Every structure is written in structure tokens, then in C-alpha cells.
Amino acid sequence: MAVTHDLDAARAALQMINPAPYNAEAPPEALGGEITPTGQHYVRSNFALPAHDGKLEVGGAVEHPTTLTLDDLRAMPAHERAVTLECAGNGRLEMRPLPTGEPWGDYAVSTARWTGALLADVLTQARPAADGVDVRFEGADHGAYHLQPILPETDNDDLAFVRALPLAHAADPAAEILIAYEMNGEPLTADHGAPFRIIVPHWYAVASVKWLKRIDVLTEPYTGEFQTGHYMYEWPDRPPEPVDVMRVRARITDPAAGSTMSSGTCTVRGKAWSGTGPVTRVDVSLTGEGEWHAARLDPPSAPYHWQDWAFDWEANDVGRHTLRARATDAAGNVQPEVPPWNRLGYGNNAIEVIYVDVV
Ligand SMILES: Nc1nc2c(c(=O)[nH]1)N[C@H]1C(S)=C(S)[C@@H](COP(=O)(O)O)O[C@H]1N2
Ligand SMILES: [Mo]
Numbered sequence: 001m002a003v004t005h006d007l008d009a010a011r012a013a014l015q016m017i018n019p020a021p022y023n024a025e026a027p028p029e030a031l032g033g034e035i036t037p038t039g040q041h042y043v044r045s046n047f048a049l050p051a052h053d054g055k056l057e058v059g060g061a062v063e064h065p066t067t068l069t070l071d072d073l074r075a076m077p078a079h080e081r082a083v084t085l086e087c088a089g090n091g092r093l094e095m096r097p098l099p100t101g102e103p104w105g106d107y108a109v110s111t112a113r114w115t116g117a118l119l120a121d122v123l124t125q126a127r128p129a130a131d132g133v134d135v136r137f138e139g140a141d142h143g144a145y146h147l148q149p150i151l152p153e154t155d156n157d158d159l160a161f162v163r164a165l166p167l168a169h170a171a172d173p174a175a176e177i178l179i180a181y182e183m184n185g186e187p188l189t190a191d192h193g194a195p196f197r198i199i200v201p202h203w204y205a206v207a208s209v210k211w212l213k214r215i216d217v218l219t220e221p222y223t224g225e226f227q228t229g230h231y232m233y234e235w236p237d238r239p240p241e242p243v244d245v246m247r248v249r250a251r252i253t254d255p256a257a258g259s260t261m262s263s264g265t266c267t268v269r270g271k272a273w274s275g276t277g278p279v280t281r282v283d284v285s286l287t288g289e290g291e292w293h294a295a296r297l298d299p300p301s302a303p304y305h306w307q308d309w310a311f312d313w314e315a316n317d318v319g320r321h322t323l324r325a326r327a328t329d330a331a332g333n334v335q336p337e338v339p340p341w342n343r344l345g346y347g348n349n350a351i352e353v354i355y356v357d358v359v
Contacts, residue, residue: 006190010038010189011024011191013039017102018102023043025042028253028256031253034305035082038186041112042109043191046141047159051140052194054070055068055069058125059126060217060218063126064125066125070181073122073196076121077117079115081113081114082113083112083114083201084109084304085199085205087108087204088243089345091105093105094348096339098345100148100345106251109273114182115183116181117179119171119177120172120175123167123215123217128167129217131219133166133167133218134164135170135218136218137162138161138162138215139162140211140212141210141211143159145159145225147230150230151229162226163209163226164222165177176201177198179197180196194211197210202246204243204244204246236343244275245276246275247275248272248276248277248279248329248333249272250282252268252354257354257356260356260358264315265315267312268284268311268312269310270309271306271308272307272309273307276330278299278303279329281328282295282297282311282325283326285324285326286322295325297309317358324351324352337350
């Protein structure tokens with residue numbers, strides 16, 4: 001287990017929003033990069049850092065229950081994927097009325113290179129029962145919960161972090177869900193789930209269980225505080241829905257919000273991503289109402305990797321200017337103008353508005 005002084009070094013570049021459990025945003029400049037350095041990747045944890053005995057139990061409704069170690073996982077075919085992870089609570093601070101929950105600004109999103117075994121390979125070896133429906137993932141972290149639980153059966157004094165995926169998705173090799181043991185070419189750090197974690201591409205990162213301890217195949221749909229209590233969209237006007245794939249979103253990385261610049265041509269740049277991607281277009285607006293202009297959009301460099309876009313703006317008029325960027329994805333999803341309000345404040349993908357002063 002890492003000592004406190006190592007943790008301080010690992011966390012030095014982040015914007016802390018809660019010391020215990022430790023939650024922190026990426027520094028804004030990290031959004032400009034292709035790959036987020038590990039020390040700049042946001043951290044979201046619901047409990048204190050756990051001890052982990054190095055074992056992964058695979059069981060439940062399977063023919064061949066097993067216990068795997070890091071060496072066992074490393075002996076399996078390795079898969080490396082760059083994956084953009086975004087916290088479902090990212091952007092909560094812009095919702096009105098302000099929901100409860102961690103006060104995330106807009107920097108709980110990062111992209112790292114993850115290496116691990118395919119979850120589908122591990123499940124193939126375990127041979128799930130024919131009537132399996134869900135796969136349950138349990139983290140080693142547990143304890144008193146710092147939020148008000150939603151499910152009446154939740155034991156608030158000793159709760160564990162547990163999530164589930166449909167078996168059909170978990171066992172699909174094409175979904176490329178990893179049991180990752182490396183991040184950016186190094187063993188996982190304490191904050192990011194050492195010794196191994198799940199990485200679920202395209203899903204809000206709540207699905208990517210850290211400090212993975214158990215995998216169980218279930219013959220009934222899973223219910224639990226982090227699945228059917230929290231991490232549900234509680235809409236004001238329609239039935240609740242589970243938080244699953246990331247909603248389409250573009251961000252402006254350049255020029256910096258609120259900055260002052262000299263008049264002339266300015267290349268506006270940013271990132272875009274979607275869980276129902278790839279992103280197929282980004283449009284930029286230079287006024288409150290009115291015209292949208294198509295930006296140049298790079299194709300994704302890898303299937304789960306945020307995309308770069310750019311737009312040349314003739315910033316000849318001195319004064320304050322508003323800039324907005326709006327992404328559309330391959331499924332036809334477009335960002336809304338207004339945050340899609342839900343009681344717990346998840347999935348805010350509203351169009352970003354910034355201003356810059358041209359002098
Ligand atoms: N075991 C465990 N896994 C977890 C969590 C947690 O609290 N415990 N938080 C989840 C949430 S809400 C997010 S956004 C991501 C954050 O991953 P990161 O800290 O590596 O950025 O981890 C997910 N996996
Ligand atoms: Mo999250």
C-alpha cells in the first residue's frame with residue numbers, strides 16, 4: 001500500500017475537491033493533450049483507499065470458479081486501449097437547481113492508455129451458466145458511505161463498491177472490456193485501482209470498477225446502491241433510467257475561457273467524445289443566436305479516444321466574444337443547449353459557453 005507521502009506526490013497536479021474520500025479534477029491544461037499523464041488524470045473514489053490481497057475471485061453461476069493473480073492476468077493475451085473516461089457527475093455544478101453530490105466542475109474527464117486482459121477471455125475460461133444475466137464486479141473498497149443512501153436496504157455503515165453489466169455485454173470480445181493492470185505503461189497507482197480494475201469503454205466511468213476483488217455471474221438482474229440507487233437518472237418528467245454510455249460532448253480547450261487575446265486569426269481548438277460515437281461533426285458559434293460553422297474534426301485515433309477539432313476564427317473585432325462548440329455523433333445525438341436536469345445531477349453534456357476579450 002502506498003504511503004501518504006507518495007500519494008501527496010501522485011496528487012500534486014490535481015485540483016482536489018474532497019480530501020477523504022479523495023476526489024480531484026484534472027488540471028484544465030490536461031484536456032488539451034492526446035493522452036492524460038497519470039498524475040493529471042482525474043480521480044473519483046467513493047471510499048478510502050482499500051487494502052487488496054492481490055487475488056481476483058471469479059465465481060457465481062459459472063462452471064469453473066477460479067482465483068486469478070496479477071501474474072495469471074499478465075500471462076493472458078494483453079490488450080492495450082486508449083480510453084476516455086468521464087465521471088457521470090462531471091458538469092454537475094452547472095445544473096440548476098444544484099443537485100446534491102460531489103461538486104464537479106468540468107474536468108472529471110481524462111484519457112489514459114490502459115493495458116490488461118480481456119474480460120471476455122476471463123469469462124470464457126470460467127464458463128458462465130446458460131441462465132446467467134448479469135456480471136457483478138466488487139471492489140475491495142468499502143466502509144461508511146459519505147452520501148445519503150437511496151435504497152432502503154443499503155447498510156450505510158459498511159457498504160462496498162459494486163457494479164454490474166449485462167452478461168451479453170461483459171462476455172462480448174468486441175466490447176473490449178479490460179481487466180487492466182497498467183495505466184500509461186506503468187502498474188496501476190493506488191488512486192486508479194491497483195492492482196487491477198475494470199475498464200468499460202464508452203460507458204460513464206462508474207462502470208469501471210477499481211481495486212477489483214470479485215467477479216460473479218448472476219442469474220438475476222443485480223440491484224445495489226451504486227447501480228439502482230445512485231447512478232440513476234431521476235428525471236422530473238419520465239421514469240428513471242440507469243446511467244450507462246457517455247453522452248456526446250465537445251469542449252473548448254483553446255483559447256482559455258475568460259482570456260484576453262489580440263485581434264487577428266485565432267485557431268479555436270478542443271476535444272469531443274461520445275459513448276455512442278464516433279463524433280461526426282463539431283460546429284462552432286461566435287454569437288449567442290445565429291449561425292453555426294463546421295469545425296475541422298479529426299477522425300478518432302482509436303475507437304474510445306477523444307477526438308481533436310479546430311476552427312479558424314477571424315477575431316478582428318475588438319471587444320468581448322462568446323464561443324460555443326456543439327458535437328454530433330454517429331448515432332445522430334446532438335448536445336442540448338440546457339443541461340438535462342435530473343435529481344442527482346448526472347450526464348450534463350450541455351453546449352459549453354465561454355467568452356474571450358479581443359483587444
Ligand atoms: N472500487 C471502486 N471503483 C470505482 C469507484 C469507486 O468509488 N470504487 N468510482 C467509480 C467512478 S464514479 C469513477 S468516475 C471512476 C473514476 O476512475 P479514476 O479515479 O481512475 O479516474 O472509477 C469508478 N470505479
Ligand atoms: Mo464517477
